[in-house]
Amino acid sequence: MKRSQPAIEVYNLHRFFGTTRAVDDVSFQVHPGEVFGFIGPNGAGKTTTMRILATLDQPSFGNAYIAGFSVVEEPEQARLRLGFMPDYFNTYPYVNVWEYLDFFARAYGLRGARRHQAVQEVMEFTGLISLAEKPTRALSKGMKQRLCLARALIHDPDVLILDEPAAGLDPRARVELRQMIRHLANQGKAVLISSHILTELGEICDSVGIIEQGRLKAAGPLELIRQRINQYSVLQLEVLSDPQQALGLLQQHELVGEVHLRNQHVLWAQFRGDKVQRAQLLSYLVNQGVKVAEFSAQEGSLEEVFLSLTQGQVQ
Ligand SMILES: Nc1ncnc2c1ncn2[C@@H]1O[C@H](COP(=O)(O)OP(=O)(O)OP(=O)(O)O)[C@@H](O)[C@H]1O
Numbered sequence: 008m009k010r011s012q013p014a015i016e017v018y019n020l021h022r023f024f025g026t027t028r029a030v031d032d033v034s035f036q037v038h039p040g041e042v043f044g045f046i047g048p049n050g051a052g053k054t055t056t057m058r059i060l061a062t063l064d065q066p067s068f069g070n071a072y073i074a075g076f077s078v079v080e081e082p083e084q085a086r087l088r089l090g091f092m093p094d095y096f097n098t099y100p101y102v103n104v105w106e107y108l109d110f111f112a113r114a115y116g117l118r119g120a121r122r123h124q125a126v127q128e129v130m131e132f133t134g135l136i137s138l139a140e141k142p143t144r145a146l147s148k149g150m151k152q153r154l155c156l157a158r159a160l161i162h163d164p165d166v167l168i169l170d171e172p173a174a175g176l177d178p179r180a181r182v183e184l185r186q187m188i189r190h191l192a193n194q195g196k197a198v199l200i201s202s203h204i205l206t207e208l209g210e211i212c213d214s215v216g217i218i219e220q221g222r223l224k225a226a227g228p229l230e231l232i233r234q235r236i237n238q239y240s241v242l243q244l245e246v247l248s249d250p251q252q253a254l255g256l257l258q259q260h261e262l263v264g265e266v267h268l269r270n271q272h273v274l275w276a277q278f279r280g281d282k283v284q285r286a287q288l289l290s291y292l293v294n295q296g297v298k299v300a301e302f303s304a305q306e307g308s309l310e311e312v313f314l315s316l317t318q319g320q321v322q
């Protein structure tokens with residue numbers, strides 16, 4: 008690597024398609040050995056960002072670096088140091104697993120014993136050894152995903168860019184994929200991984216970036232995002248007095264976000280505040296004449312934080 012750190016650098020990245028701002032001023036960094044989760048709803052700009060990092064597309068503005076090499080000015084250098092697993096891929100149906108990987112090893116300039124060794128190693132790592140002779144058209148979805156990961160690893164890149172690698176996998180295959188990714192990070196590779204499956208990213212990632220409509224809503228170490236999660240709770244209230252009165256009071260409160268009437272007596276409210284503020288809210292409601300039969304708080308999950316940060320808008 009040209010520079011020691013970080014392995015992926017994204018600076019003020021923009022990509023416009025006509026009037027669509029697919030990527031709108033995105034900046035983040037991923038260090039060697041780190042797994043960075045890219046979370047966002049459909050159309051958020053994840054694939055567009057990843058394609059630019061994989062040198063398959065160019066930004067409208069901004070720049071990005073793979074192992075210190077600009078994807079705009081030195082794409083050949085960057086390409087040698089990255090492995091990309093696209094969200095949609097074709098395998099050549101009439102070649103077998105070994106031939107497929109051997110082809111890509113040749114394309115990366117690996118020759119002789121080194122090529123043989125590289126193909127063997129990635130097949131071992133991804134559990135494809137027993138399928139070496141199988142034509143790729145006969146592989147299941149999960150096996151194709153493994154093959155695609157093996158292909159991305161064939162030249163032992165510093166950086167891995169995986170666009171929804173867990174999509175369509177069964178629970179066991181997801182666990183295995185997670186283990187493989189963790190192992191690769193432990194080897195010192197920087198991994199950028201996108202997904203809609205937030206709980207899963209929570210288990211595997213060191214850092215996450217939440218993107219919507221091309222903009223990063225939050226990015227940072229998972230610990231910091233978790234702290235944010237802990238500050239956020241969902242209150243459940245059961246009231247015996249007029250629920251509309253409680254609804255109105257809650258909606259006007261500065262620490263309360265969305266409020267829903269779950270049924271005749273039960274309300275749910277998003278609350279941003281600590282325990283003391285929660286106690287103050289309860290006394291306030293009681294003082295206003297609300298008859299509170301039950302008042303409980305549940306901490307938000309990663310899923311809920313995500314939904315609270317994004318508006319669910321599709322562009
Ligand atoms: N080649 C293109 N031409 C025009 N618009 C495009 C093109 N590629 C992407 N877009 C638009 O850019 C936006 C971001 O798309 P992108 O595929 O990056 O989203 P994503 O986060 O990967 O979504 P998903 O979760 O559905 O895969 C969308 O509005 C999409 O329609």
Ligand SMILES: [Mg+2]
Binds near residue numbers: 053054055094170
């Ligand atoms: Mg995508």
